[in-house]
Amino acid sequence: MTAFHCALALVAGRFVPGVRIETEDGAITGIDQGTHAQAGDVQLTTVVPGFVNAHSHAFHRLLRGRTHDDGGDFWQWRTRMYAEAGALTPDGYRDLATRVFTEMRDAGYTSVAEFHYVHHRPDGTPYPAHDMEIALADAAASAGIRLLLLDTVYLRGGVGAPLAEEQRRFGDGDVHGWLARWHALRDALAGHPLTELGAAVHSVRAVEPTDLAAVAAGLPAEVPLHVHVSEQPAENEQCLAAHGVTPTQLLAAHGLVTERLSAVHATHLTDLDIQLLGAAGATIVMCPTTEADLGDGIGPAPELLAAGARLAIGSDQNAVIDPWEETARLELDQRLRLQRRGVFSPAQLWRAGSATDGFRVGDAFDAVEVDTGSTRTWGADVHQLPLVARSGDVTATIVAGRMTRPQER
């Protein structure tokens, strides 16, 4: 048993002084409030649940600060992204992902959902032993961050088009090939306790509609399923032209819009799309810094929340790795869109960031210690830190009960 004493901690939506959290094997077994530290306790200051990074492409970190020259349009970004994807090797990706996941952990993310499609060799042939996926799991173990590895089905280059040359390493031939590899991968990951295997459909562009139901049916019911949805208007236009419905409606028609769905971006939605996602209780992963960088636009986050959906945040292309900047932008970009303040409450921003209202018995003890007296944060109401703090204010991250201090600032 390890006990942590927090001078202030978030419990059930409130900041409570003197919170003593007992843990066993990294899970919370007891929470005492309004109490003093005991001998042997790990003493912490202000502590909140760790941020959940619900959408990442780790290798995009290589593009940071390298796509804004010479006009810097979307196609330039895309060309360089494919070049980086083409050059990845298992050893290289292990090193890179370790560095990227460490940056995430130091910024306050305690878990990352890695949307992973670079799973084959550049020529499309498989690695002998899930080399790329094991590399990512090793990287998460080295960085000390929880990994939800979203192995991604990516079968075609667009509506009715085969994979392009630079996309061949994303493919599995057909949906059955992907499912077979997915199940074998689950066994192969058994030795990585911080890694959980989830699944992703790259987008409705990348998978035939007739294969969507096979994806859902071929996965165990509890497995999370993520999909890129309606990030840019062109995706909607192509889907409407080919299928007569929006991407959300196409996913719904094949049974994918359920509570286990995480719809990533959801920037350009119709009212019906919003109702479908809300009624299902799906999670919407907003990636504010990426959606700004790529000029996607500002999605209808408050409308989705009102309709019944849950909100989450993702660092996506990792041009920025800072959960506080994501939560701040989640609110502030809505203010720009709606031209009014106070769109989300601070409690809603904490929940979008960490998928919880505070520490609970039974949950893993994944936590962030934050400096409330830094040059940035002094004077702020601690509830309002998602609008105020930044990654540099994180003084410790705890994943499954194991504490690390940021390596550099």
Place this chain on the structure above:
Amino acid sequence: MTAFHCALALVAGRFVPGVRIETEDGAITGIDQGTHAQAGDVQLTTVVPGFVNAHSHAFHRLLRGRTHDDGGDFWQWRTRMYAEAGALTPDGYRDLATRVFTEMRDAGYTSVAEFHYVHHRPDGTPYPAHDMEIALADAAASAGIRLLLLDTVYLRGGVGAPLAEEQRRFGDGDVHGWLARWHALRDALAGHPLTELGAAVHSVRAVEPTDLAAVAAGLPAEVPLHVHVSEQPAENEQCLAAHGVTPTQLLAAHGLVTERLSAVHATHLTDLDIQLLGAAGATIVMCPTTEADLGDGIGPAPELLAAGARLAIGSDQNAVIDPWEETARLELDQRLRLQRRGVFSPAQLWRAGSATDGFRVGDAFDAVEVDTGSTRTWGADVHQLPLVARSGDVTATIVAGRMTRPQER
């Protein structure tokens, strides 16, 4: 003579290796490129001109993280802002501004334009010896930052309305009272070498149109003049109702739209407004983090630049003090507005941040040393740092040749 050797420095729009900058009394007297350090040189890594904070209300720092609860609308923000303005004393403001200006300096700002209207006692009577203004100049001296003190004329509470109770300390009775105090203040500031006196009209709401020309005529021609312009639609509606023209057009009609004008915000403009500001070569101070926080909207910055205006950045309410976050948002918010990447070039962002294309002989040596190998910045093209770096990457700030390292992170 003090010489600084920079491993890499921005000169004439390019990053040049091995730049040796000679200074005399804080001004640049020589620049050698592609050279080695000499004995006695101050050795620096990557060095860029200091950021110019072109719009600040220092005391608003007290509102950071304190106005987002209970709905957090604009009126709640405004009520709390007036409460803080009412409570300021010269000694208290000296301490607060020292802390705020130090935060600015550590983040990479080497000068701040303080838009200052809390210049009287709460009951509207004057202080005996410019106590508030001297307090701000003292704070700038303590923090080691250059101060452009914009003493502000603020005579009425709205179109046709006297100052409200909580605004009385902003007033000077009439424009002649303000001008007399302004000239006396200039003499009183003679002993503060880092402080220069400028002027501001709070807004067209706060000054009668017939007084605008008197302001311009009563100031020496070289004195900078700043005005809040069209931050929110309501200001435009009131001005149109009262005067039949927009705020920009009203300022132009009274001779204030010239090269010495800095128009702050300029969020909601007509095409004619843009042409007037551009043709005059006025400076437009965009305050992206504040304009997001207050839900103002995203102003037509690229259109203004194309019309001939210059762009600058300001931290305004100081909810965020980070010039890098302002330059990043300057670009990224335009991408959200226009739904395309690459609106401004990196060179345009550096220029908006620092009002220069690089170090020049004759300029003051105001500079920032930035860590290009931090967890945030590694791998980025140094030209693209305005989209990548953050305040925590600043390793030294130099103002008038005097170097300081950040106090805290």
